[in-house]
Amino acid sequence: MSMLRALRRRVLTPNVRETHLDRRGFHVKNPEAKNQLETVGATFLQGYAYAVEARSAAEAEEWLETVPRAYRGFAYEGAGMGAVMLDSLTGSKRLAGFLEGEGARHDYMIWVGVGWAMARLPKFLWPDVTEIDPVLRWLILDGYGFHQAYFKTDAYVRKPHLTHPFSWKGGDDTYSQRVLDQGIGRALWFVGGTDPDVVAGLIAAYPEHRHGDLYAGSGLACTYAGSADETELKRFAEHAGKHLPNLAQGSAFASEARVKAGTIIDHTKMASRVLCAGRTPEEASRVCLETRPTGCDGGAIPAFETWRQEIARQIVVPAYSQKGASA
Structure with missing residues (x-):
């Protein structure tokens, strides 16, 4: 056996060779x-x-x-x-x-x-994704989008104006495209070799309406996978501009994933402080937990998206302001 x-x-x-940057043609x-x-x-x-x-x-x-x-x-x-x-x-x-x-x-x-x-x-x-938690099952599409950008980089990254129709039983097809972009954004951190200037340039090549979700995915990757110092993350936040709340939301997701799993490392602490308005990973995680919806209405704007929006809204407010308001 x-x-x-x-x-x-x-x-x-x-084959592990498929993950080598030289073979993938990544920066x-x-x-x-x-x-x-x-x-x-x-x-x-x-x-x-x-x-x-x-x-x-x-x-x-x-x-x-x-x-x-x-x-x-x-x-x-x-x-x-x-x-x-x-x-x-x-x-x-x-x-x-x-x-x-x-x-x-x-x-x-x-x-x-x-x-x-x-x-x-x-x-x-x-x-059968219909049996999976209606909020968290959207993360499946994050993985799908990452895979496509990582392994089909020419079609999904180097030709950013191409569209790739997608349909599944997990939710609205139109919103599904946005979650795929969150996965693509996470992959861009790898394609760009963790260089904030290169990654921001890759995002800028996509149509403007996709930038927010792409920055959210990249925010998750730069916090979870790391390999960027404080100066580089601050520069990435500057590149994000009006999409900074999306970048911060992705970073908060990464903190929550590591807090829940008990895998916090020094980089998590630094990235959370820089991208989540001075918060510790535990504080960023708490924002995610306290705003998480209990169900999903199944509409064109599912609970997963309203959750992300609320995290983005709250996370950009400095942590000391939150503490002051609750005092």
Whole structure:
């Protein structure tokens, strides 16, 4: 059986060379940023491999918990993709097993990983997203959009005026395009090699009405994946201009994901302070939790979007002002 699991891993797992910046044609800012982004990619694939090779979700989680804290969320993201691939091909319940176990603390990242799997699977093998939390299931499209920009960069990034029709059972198709842009924006942090000037230039090439969502995705990536110093993040915030609330909202999402999973690192603290108006990651996370809706009306503007808007509205107000107002 161990040989069968090893074969399953070999057949189902993408080649790590596909995550190398040189192979992808992504911008290289410096050796340190290159190493960081390639480590993220390798860790994602490590998590994917754990998900498809382990005998159970519990065994996979034991392996995932050995990944260094800074990168553990990326491993769970990869595991989310691997679980869906395995479930779709074998009929197992690996995804459910993760979400019922230790993976529940990493559910944001796991949902993003589900989107990666959907980008690789034929539509008839997609999971039934209607059974997923109506607010958080939008994160699946973030993963789908990231995958497309990361692996189909010519079509999704280098030809920014192209449109890519998309339809799924998870919600309104028009709004779905906006969430895909949030995933594309997250990928732009990788395509641009964590260089704020390059990333801002990539965003500027898209039609103006897409900039807010692209900055939101990039805000999440620059806070969660990192590899930018304080000066660079301040410059990125200047580039965002009127879209600074979107950038801050994405950053707050990243803080919430790391706070919930217990994977806060020094970069999270610095990025949250710079992009979330002086807040600690815990304070930014609290804004996300306190504004999260309890359901979804299923309309053209779903609860996920009203949640994002409220986070953006609150997060740009300095933390000391919030404390003063509640005193």
